[in-house]
Amino acid sequence: MSGGLPPNATIGIVGGGQLGRMSAMAAARLGYRCHILCPEPESPAALVSAGVTLGDYEDPAALRDFALHCDVITFEFENVSAEGLDLLASLRPVRPSPAVLRISQDRIIEKSSVNRVGVPTAPWAPVETLAELRAAVAQVGLPAILKTTRMGYDGRGQARLERPEDLEPAFARLLPRPLILEGVVDFACEISVICARGRGGAYAAFDVVENRHRDHILDLSFAPARISEATAARAQAIARSIAEAVDLVGLLAVEMFVNAKGEVLVNEIAPRPHNSGHWTIDACPASQFELHIRAVAGLPLPPATRHADAVMKNLVGPEEMALWPAILATPGLIPHLYGKTETRPGRKMGHVTRLFPHGGLPGDFGVAAAMAPLATGG
Numbered sequence: 426m427s428g429g430l431p432p433n434a435t436i437g438i439v440g441g442g443q444l445g446r447m448s449a450m451a452a453a454r455l456g457y458r459c460h461i462l463c464p465e466p467e468s469p470a471a472l473v474s475a476g477v478t479l480g481d482y483e484d485p486a487a488l489r490d491f492a493l494h495c496d497v498i499t500f501e502f503e504n505v506s507a508e509g510l511d512l513l514a515s516l517r518p519v520r521p522s523p524a525v526l527r528i529s530q531d532r533i534i535e536k537s538s539v540n541r542v543g544v545p546t547a548p549w550a551p552v553e554t555l556a557e558l559r560a561a562v563a564q565v566g567l568p569a570i571l572k573t574t575r576m577g578y579d580g581r582g583q584a585r586l587e588r589p590e591d592l593e594p595a596f597a598r599l600l601p602r603p604l605i606l607e608g609v610v611d612f613a614c615e616i617s618v619i620c621a622r623g624r625g626g627a628y629a630a631f632d633v634v635e636n637r638h639r640d641h642i643l644d645l646s647f648a649p650a651r652i653s654e655a656t657a658a659r660a661q662a663i664a665r666s667i668a669e670a671v672d673l674v675g676l677l678a679v680e681m682f683v684n685a686k687g688e689v690l691v692n693e694i695a696p697r698p699h700n701s702g703h704w705t706i707d708a709c710p711a712s713q714f715e716l717h718i719r720a721v722a723g724l725p726l727p728p729a730t731r732h733a734d735a736v737m738k739n740l741v742g743p744e745e746m747a748l749w750p751a752i753l754a755t756p757g758l759i760p761h762l763y764g765k766t767e768t769r770p771g772r773k774m775g776h777v778t779r780l781f782p783h784g785g786l787p788g789d790f791g792v793a794a795a796m797a798p799l800a801t802g803g
């Protein structure tokens with residue numbers, strides 16, 4: 426595969442969600458087929474792909490069947506067991522490598538790996554017992570956030586500790602252990618960098634994005650982030666140093682906090698397309714999904730340039746889905762729906778992008794006006 430995966434080859438994607446769907450759509454445009462591994466029928470990714478293996482991520486028979494349909498395998502979902510990853514990697518090339526996935530699967534390994542390359546995070550400590558939690562709180566201070574180390578996303582598996590009496594109930598509720606205690610970062614803003622690295626070490630990174638969450642779920646992304654050039658350069662350097670340290674082949678999203686002093690701290694990393702990069706579909710010649718597929722397929726990586734500024738708003742749950750007809754009727758809003766048949770509170774159903782002239786991203790008031798009928802304030 427020295428010249429890259431040939432047209433009509435099959436890329437396997439572990440996971441059937443919207444990240445897989447948009448990756449498969451980018452792959453189709455490059456002449457590839459995708460084969461999805463996912464337990465649920467009619468998953469967003471399978472609905473736009475050539476094939477699907479319906480099965481559990483831990484089932485060796487399903488993993489084997491899936492691998493045999495694919496020329497190369499990638500992920501939109503990180504939580505496959507170590508044994509499952511090893512099985513896939515014994516059958517087909519897996520990109521990013523299982524070693525990279527293992528880092529991102531476990532918050533303790535993730536934070537240690539990031540700190541090892543000299544990149545700061547919130548203060549943290551591993552917690553196996555209640556006594557260790559008390560010692561960790563003495564070290565990190567309150568408020569703090571207690572998190573499960575694996576399988577957490579969108580704020581699930583987390584408890585905020587404000588007072589000493591919060592420790593015991595949070596410790597009892599959060600499973601499995603070990604847990605991780607993190608000091609709360611009093612952040613000025615949250616940002617992310619999405620970068621791609623090819624097999625020969627070729628590298629491309631999108632501009633830094635500013636992210637706002639609501640109820641622990643990403644609500645809005647602004648591209649570019651409204652931060653100083655020095656802070657943006659620091660964030661870019663951090664993303665690159667992590668991508669190189671883990672010898673990434675694929676896509677990596679690095680979520681970071683900027684504190685009041687302008688320091689940049691890493692929150693977490695994800696070696697896959699990321700919600701904060703959805704705007705790249707509409708604002709860039711090559712989106713994060715195209716870069717993902719190109720890196721995985723061994724194709725050349727184009728620069729991650731942007732022809733517009735952009736705001737992306739997620740459509741979450743029934744209230745925002747109710748706005749769909751109004752969104753469709755509003756010129757300038759670029760609608761994306763993921764094909765999920767069931768709407769539930771907190772579920773990401775789609776997103777909307779609005780482009781602005783390069784350098785013309787307005788302030789919050791202008792963004793709110795431009796995104797109507799969607800509410801972007803508060």
Ligand code: AMP
Nearest residue numbers: 547570578579580607608609610638641
């Ligand atoms: P996570 O699941 O770690 O990505 O956390 C989800 C969101 O919770 C982050 O995007 C932040 O808004 C918030 N959060 C998580 N960890 C911290 C922390 N140590 N300090 C402040 N806010 C945090």
